[in-house]
Amino acid sequence: MHNITLINGDGIGPEISDSVVKIIKASGLDINWDIQSAGADVIEKEGTPLPQRVLDSIKKNRVALKAPVTTPIGKGFRSVNVQLRKSLNLYANVRPCKNLPGIVTRFDSVNLVIVRENTEDLYAGVEEKIDENTAHSIKIITRQASERICRFAFEYALKNNRHEVCAVSKANIMKLSDGLFLESYRNVAKDYPQIKQKEILVDNLCMQLVQNPEKFDVLVLPNLYGDIVSDLAAGLIGGLGVAQGANIGDDCAVFEPVHGSAPDIKGQNKANPTALLLSAVEMLRYIEEYSYADKIEKALFKTLTQGYKTFDLGGELSTTEFRDKIIENLV
Numbered sequence: 001m002h003n004i005t006l007i008n009g010d011g012i013g014p015e016i017s018d019s020v021v022k023i024i025k026a027s028g029l030d031i032n033w034d035i036q037s038a039g040a041d042v043i044e045k046e047g048t049p050l051p052q053r054v055l056d057s058i059k060k061n062r063v064a065l066k067a068p069v070t071t072p073i074g075k076g077f078r079s080v081n082v083q084l085r086k087s088l089n090l091y092a093n094v095r096p097c098k099n100l101p102g103i104v105t106r107f108d109s110v111n112l113v114i115v116r117e118n119t120e121d122l123y124a125g126v127e128e129k130i131d132e133n134t135a136h137s138i139k140i141i142t143r144q145a146s147e148r149i150c151r152f153a154f155e156y157a158l159k160n161n162r163h164e165v166c167a168v169s170k171a172n173i174m175k176l177s178d179g180l181f182l183e184s185y186r187n188v189a190k191d192y193p194q195i196k197q198k199e200i201l202v203d204n205l206c207m208q209l210v211q212n213p214e215k216f217d218v219l220v221l222p223n224l225y226g227d228i229v230s231d232l233a234a235g236l237i238g239g240l241g242v243a244q245g246a247n248i249g250d251d252c253a254v255f256e257p258v259h260g261s262a263p264d265i266k267g268q269n270k271a272n273p274t275a276l277l278l279s280a281v282e283m284l285r286y287i288e289e290y291s292y293a294d295k296i297e298k299a300l301f302k303t304l305t306q307g308y309k310t311f312d313l314g315g316e317l318s319t320t321e322f323r324d325k326i327i328e329n330l331v
């Protein structure tokens, strides 16, 4: 029996995590879920959106499945997601982005992986108000974190039979910070002559991704570009409802979808659980439960191929109806 931390989040989080837990249970795999709440709802009782008990649970279990948590915009507490990734040193954010069966999009051969640095850059949270009309956010790029993420990307490419790792930056403008990221990439790349190397500026990448996404394989990016390009890439394969992700460190891993808490559809039984389910499938592979991972993925793909879809994909099924179709297809 596996012990796994479950952060069921807020907004659509509880609805989609409930579906995913039920699908995994129906597959026959026994998991002891250690359910940990976080976010705005726990502040009043515990004084923080990310209580130490959540971190302790993940450290103990080494693996977590996480639904989205809301972050207030412009004021209020610091993002639970950013804090979690920093506190547990989950330095690699891995977001595979591949066309799914049964989901028709403008492209049919997208198969790329975004490897996003997860601990620094403009997300380090170093900001100051200079005066009423001026604010500064500091972009922090270090050689240590840049080399670590680039090495992770090359190792990922090797393990997953990928052929190219492309470094994304804006080093023509941010010559020092993005320049250091690129220099780190070049240093690490020397150790991987068998993997093709490429460099691209982030603006050019965005243009090329919406014209010829099939040209890209593994992309390695600093934090902010990685965040933005992930959403763009999600759009190429059917939207945020299907885009999976994982935050990986040396000691533990937290699997979570790319999307947020979708407050606009909260509590309406409308959310697509696919992104969280695919994140859970990767989590099962991480804990080496390959046959259950394959079984659940097969059931999901069969369901989509049969034309069953949630509202975001132009279908008519509710979250729970879609969940039940997947469960019916588990064989």
Ligand code: NAI
Pocket (backbone or CB within 6 Å): 012, 067, 068, 069, 070, 071, 072, 081, 240, 241, 242, 256, 257, 258, 259, 260, 261, 262, 263, 264, 265, 270, 271, 272, 273, 274, 275, 312
């Ligand atoms: P969002 O990803 O929550 O929603 C953007 C759009 O996509 C909305 O129209 C939403 O309805 C739709 N959408 C997202 N997931 C969906 C799903 N599974 N099924 C169907 N439709 C879906 O982004 P937004 O609105 O910018 O952020 C809302 C909140 O989520 C914010 O507080 C943000 O900080 C937080 N957030 C949390 C993340 C996390 O916990 N890892 C990641 C991204 C955002």
